[in-house]
Amino acid sequence: MIRTLTMVALAAGLVACTGDKSEVRSASADAPAGTGKGPGAGKGYDHDPYPSTYRAYPGRATLVTNVTIYDGEGGRIDKGSVLFRDGKIVEVGQSIAPADGVTVIDGQGKWVTPGIIDVHSHLGDYPSPGVEAHSDGNEMTGPVTADVWAEHSVWPQDPGFSRALTNGGVTTLQILPGSANLMGGRSVTLKNVYGRTMQAMKFPGAPYGLKMACGENPKRVYGSKGRMPSTRMGNLAVDRATWLRAKDYDRKWDKYEADGGEAPARDLAMDTLRGVLDGEILVHNHCYRADEMAIVMDMAQEMGYKVTAFHHAVESYKIADLLKARGVCSAVWADWYGFKMESYDGIGENLPILDKQGACAMIHSDDANGIQRLNQEVAKVMASAKRAGMPVTPEHAWTWLGINPARALGIDKVTGSLKAGKMADVVLWNGDPFSVYTRPQMVWVDGALLYDANNPRLRPVSDFELGQPGEGDVK
Amino acid sequence: MKRLILAALLAGSTALPAAAQDVTITNARLVLGDGSAPVEGGTVVIRGGRVVSAGRGGASTGGKTIDAGGRYVTPGIVAGFTRLGIVEVDGVGPTNDASARDSVFNAGLDVTAGLNPRATPIAINRTDGVTRAVVAPDNGGSIFAGQGAVIDLGNDMDAVTRPRAFQFMEWGEAGARAAGGSRPAAMAMFRNALFEAQAYGRNPASFVDRGKEALLTRTDAQALQGVLSGQVPLLIHVERASDILGVLALKREFPGLKPVLVGAAEGWTVAQQIAAAGVPVLASALADLPASFEQLAATQSNIGRMKAAGVTVGIGMIGDDEARQARLVRQYAGNLVALSKIPGAAGLDWGAAFATITSLPARAIGMESEIGTLAAGRRGDVVIWDGDPLEIGSVPTQLFIDGVEQPLTNRQTRLRDRYLVPEEQGLPKAYQR
Numbered sequence: 001m002i003r004t005l006t007m008v009a010l011a012a013g014l015v016a017c018t019g020d021k022s023e024v025r026s027a028s029a030d031a032p033a034g035t036g037k038g039p040g041a042g043k044g045y046d047h048d049p050y051p052s053t054y055r056a057y058p059g060r061a062t063l064v065t066n067v068t069i070y071d072g073e074g075g076r077i078d079k080g081s082v083l084f085r086d087g088k089i090v091e092v093g094q095s096i097a098p099a100d101g102v103t104v105i106d107g108q109g110k111w112v113t114p115g116i117i118d119v120h121s122h123l124g125d126y127p128s129p130g131v132e133a134h135s136d137g138n139e140m141t142g143p144v145t146a147d148v149w150a151e152h153s154v155w156p157q158d159p160g161f162s163r164a165l166t167n168g169g170v171t172t173l174q175i176l177p178g179s180a181n182l183m184g185g186r187s188v189t190l191k192n193v194y195g196r197t198m199q200a201m202k203f204p205g206a207p208y209g210l211k212m213a214c215g216e217n218p219k220r221v222y223g224s225k226g227r228m229p230s231t232r233m234g235n236l237a238v239d240r241a242t243w244l245r246a247k248d249y250d251r252k253w254d255k256y257e258a259d260g261g262e263a264p265a266r267d268l269a270m271d272t273l274r275g276v277l278d279g280e281i282l283v284h285n286h287c288y289r290a291d292e293m294a295i296v297m298d299m300a301q302e303m304g305y306k307v308t309a310f311h312h313a314v315e316s317y318k319i320a321d322l323l324k325a326r327g328v329c330s331a332v333w334a335d336w337y338g339f340k341m342e343s344y345d346g347i348g349e350n351l352p353i354l355d356k357q358g359a360c361a362m363i364h365s366d367d368a369n370g371i372q373r374l375n376q377e378v379a380k381v382m383a384s385a386k387r388a389g390m391p392v393t394p395e396h397a398w399t400w401l402g403i404n405p406a407r408a409l410g411i412d413k414v415t416g417s418l419k420a421g422k423m424a425d426v427v428l429w430n431g432d433p434f435s436v437y438t439r440p441q442m443v444w445v446d447g448a449l450l451y452d453a454n455n456p457r458l459r460p461v462s463d464f465e466l467g468q469p470g471e472g473d474v475k
Numbered sequence: 476m477k478r479l480i481l482a483a484l485l486a487g488s489t490a491l492p493a494a495a496q497d498v499t500i501t502n503a504r505l506v507l508g509d510g511s512a513p514v515e516g517g518t519v520v521i522r523g524g525r526v527v528s529a530g531r532g533g534a535s536t537g538g539k540t541i542d543a544g545g546r547y548v549t550p551g552i553v554a555g556f557t558r559l560g561i562v563e564v565d566g567v568g569p570t571n572d573a574s575a576r577d578s579v580f581n582a583g584l585d586v587t588a589g590l591n592p593r594a595t596p597i598a599i600n601r602t603d604g605v606t607r608a609v610v611a612p613d614n615g616g617s618i619f620a621g622q623g624a625v626i627d628l629g630n631d632m633d634a635v636t637r638p639r640a641f642q643f644m645e646w647g648e649a650g651a652r653a654a655g656g657s658r659p660a661a662m663a664m665f666r667n668a669l670f671e672a673q674a675y676g677r678n679p680a681s682f683v684d685r686g687k688e689a690l691l692t693r694t695d696a697q698a699l700q701g702v703l704s705g706q707v708p709l710l711i712h713v714e715r716a717s718d719i720l721g722v723l724a725l726k727r728e729f730p731g732l733k734p735v736l737v738g739a740a741e742g743w744t745v746a747q748q749i750a751a752a753g754v755p756v757l758a759s760a761l762a763d764l765p766a767s768f769e770q771l772a773a774t775q776s777n778i779g780r781m782k783a784a785g786v787t788v789g790i791g792m793i794g795d796d797e798a799r800q801a802r803l804v805r806q807y808a809g810n811l812v813a814l815s816k817i818p819g820a821a822g823l824d825w826g827a828a829f830a831t832i833t834s835l836p837a838r839a840i841g842m843e844s845e846i847g848t849l850a851a852g853r854r855g856d857v858v859i860w861d862g863d864p865l866e867i868g869s870v871p872t873q874l875f876i877d878g879v880e881q882p883l884t885n886r887q888t889r890l891r892d893r894y895l896v897p898e899e900q901g902l903p904k905a906y907q908r
Contacts, residue, residue, distance in 0.1 A: 128764045128766050129767050129770075131767070131768070159764060160764055318897055318904075320897045321897050337599075337887070338563070338564055338565070338595065339565045339566060339796065340567075344564060346887075347890050347891050349894075353894060353897065368766075376806065379868055380867055380868055383867060383869070383870075388891060389895075434867070435866065436809030436810060436812070436813060436867045437809065437813045437816070437866075439813050439814075439817055453817055453818060465765065465771075469744060469771050470765075470774060473774050473776070474774065474775075474776060474814075474818075474820040475774050
């Protein structure tokens with residue numbers, strides 16, 4: 001219903017805006033003038049109606065010794081130690097004395113890193129098995145569906161979560177709506193810990209994201225339905241018209257929250273865009289071509305918001321300097337190219353060129369298989385970087401899996417690196433994690449051991465796989 | 476245009492490339508591709524486009540000598556199931572010749588007619604060490620997709636190693652969909668097609684074409700003759716264990732059939748039966764999700780377990796970016812080695828893993844005497860690597876196909892070189908080459 005209304009408003013264009021303005025006047029007129037008795041900034045409505053119920057599972061105080069450590073922020077310690085207790089990193093150093101009651105793991109020949117963060121996943125929204133009844137990732141019924149929330153589609157029984165944990169060492173992931181729409185809806189950040197409910201997986205305190213998309217997908221999906229947008233210029237026109245409405249909505253609610261009076265009509269899509277304008281919701285913008293990214297960055301400036309990260313961004317390397325200047329991150333693949341026209345110029349040196357320019361960059365999967373090997377994707381990038389004469393150290397490369405995606409998700413204060421006080425999201429690898437021959441041996445989330453290659457009881461099995469062929473198998 | 480390419484392919488398909496060099500590569504960490512471990516101090520001799528000898532020691536017999544400096548020297552990678560060369564951009568219809576949903580033909584379609592040796596994925600995959608590929612059409616309105624080819628990835632217009640090397644068929648869920656909506660419908664379509672093909676074979680002149688008394692066209696019936704006789708392997712995409720057993724039963728019903736399973740996610744659960752039937756497999760290496768109800772038992776240990784049961788199993792890619800990313804088979808094979816360190820998993824040792832992307836796919840399609848190993852008489856497809864070829868990021872430093880040294884640049888390396896410094900310098904980027 002709301003979607004339909006949004007579309008009508010968009011189709012009506014400026015008429016809709018005029019209507020909104022008169023609404024503002026009447027709302028103001030009804031309000032007691034100058035009383036200053038609004039509910040307060042950000043308090044006009046509940047911003048967290050589906051709150052996280054995630055809680056850390058119990059863990060033992062653990063000291064891993066004798067390991068090569070990439071701390072996720074660019075630091076490295078050889079033959080070092082990591083101590084965590086009560087779900088938090090306590091200390092990371094060369095040598096840590098084992099206290100009483102601490103489980104000590106000798107990691108000789110092994111590596112420790114922070115758990116991998118995937119900034120772009122559709123697990124839960126496009127779960128396995130990929131049957132039509134499970135296809136919940138794209139509300140392809142209108143080009144602007146900022147009102148939908150990816151978390152309302154997440155199926156917590158997706159078997160893919162377990163593969164990402166046990167093969168991939170992924171401890172945190174952002175679930176995004178698909179890219180059929182210009183504004184596809186809100187994302188949600190999850191802890192990669194199975195729960196009975198989505199809320200039980202929800203990363204406590206993580207900000208929401210808004211998924212936006214430019215380029216081929218929106219214009220193809222809606223152009224083929226004979227409606228706007230059917231071109232790239234149509235994409236921008238619909239985006240800008242929507243932002244203008246959002247700014248108007250934001251003003252109305254700001255005024256109401258400050259001054260009181262009759263509350264403006266709620267609009268779920270506008271709530272989300274207002275959150276973006278207020279810096280509370282981060283924009284994750286699917287975009288491939290360099291020229292389009294440059295236009296989107298100007299649009300963001302025009303409308304008063306910030307793009308946190310371009311996703312896929314296969315041509316970011318062409319404008320690495322512009323991205324650096326605007327402080328916009330790129331979340332990229334290592335080697336995808338050519339599957340659609342706008343991915344035609346994908347190259348393996350995308351991330352290295354960004355990194356060399358000092359632009360923020362990270363790896364991402366967008367794929368239930370790729371999420372199991374993000375460390376290997378970074379290894380590909382490192383090899384490309386070396387061949388192109390811009391070698392990077394492995395400890396620096398881990399920032400693309402650690403602190404950089406954490407920053408893009410607004411959770412870098414609590415995870416993304418091995419620093420005292422942060423969540424003990426930790427992976428012990430059975431070798432060099434940038435080697436194809438290496439796999440996670442143990443994975444802890446908030447200090448709880450949730451995977452151990454040596455313990456079949458610590459292989460998560462979703463409800464879907466229970467009683468099926470292959471239940472509890474190594475995958 | 477297509478007709479011209481086809482004519483060129485037909486005319487040139489058996490001719491040796493003109494520029495084949497006589498080359499001796501010495502001081503190699505030599506990998507034969509037959510499943511054996513690398514040997515140090517190896518020598519490969521190539522003459523007239525073919526391998527003359529490969530092994531420890533050995534001497535130059537003239538021509539160019541290359542000191543490999545102890546680096547890996549291997550047969551070129553054989554990509555076991557791809558759509559290389561028939562697709563430029565998947566999402567751009569006119570450049571995608573993989574399937575023909577609106578054609579009245581099916582089994583008779585010949586993939587070589589769509590092959591473009593200049594498609595950018597050819598050079599990109601060559602740069603990563605792929606020298607030969609099994610190229611299969613995708614199906615349209617039938618379970619039969621058409622006749623696939625084996626190609627080389629050389630920098631010339633003469634790509635076809637073996638045209639009409641196999642027939643490809645969808646079975647299981649995709650076969651059911653193509654046949655009208657059920658597995659029984661796919662079975663009926665298959666049987667009917669083979670009966671009609673048999674009728675055609677008995678008396679081609681009296682065969683009544685599709686739309687009159689037959690469902691098949693003459694073209695399709697003709698193409699199935701080799702399938703019936705077993706001269707042409709039938710590659711069958713099948714995932715579920717019960718469907719795999721169904722294929723093995725078909726082999727009993729039509730004894731001439733030479734089925735090769737493609738995908739085979741649940742193959743490990745019926746590995747003994749596959750091995751006993753002597754049916755080879757081109758398996759998806761890392762599929763470990765219950766991506767569909769026919770892949771519930773999927774695990775990365777599939778290949779290792781099938782091999783342990785005695786199945787001939789190489790790596791193929793289906794539904795996995797196989798028109799562009801066949802190069803990923805090296806990474807997949809490396810991951811199979813990684814599994815050998817995981818309790819409960821079934822991995823492969825290094826030599827066995829390397830064979831899954833060289834000799835085993837060659838054997839699966841009956842071309843082991845031509846490609847996939849370094850042995851006397853084989854095609855001169857040889858790669859010198861800058862590191863362990865199963866390790867991520869290793870690339871060829873020199874690569875030969877039929878004894879011809881190949882360029883290792885492509886559109887991506889050109890883009891890279893243009894944008895190593897993103898800012899324009901003096902003139903627009905369009906002037907920088």
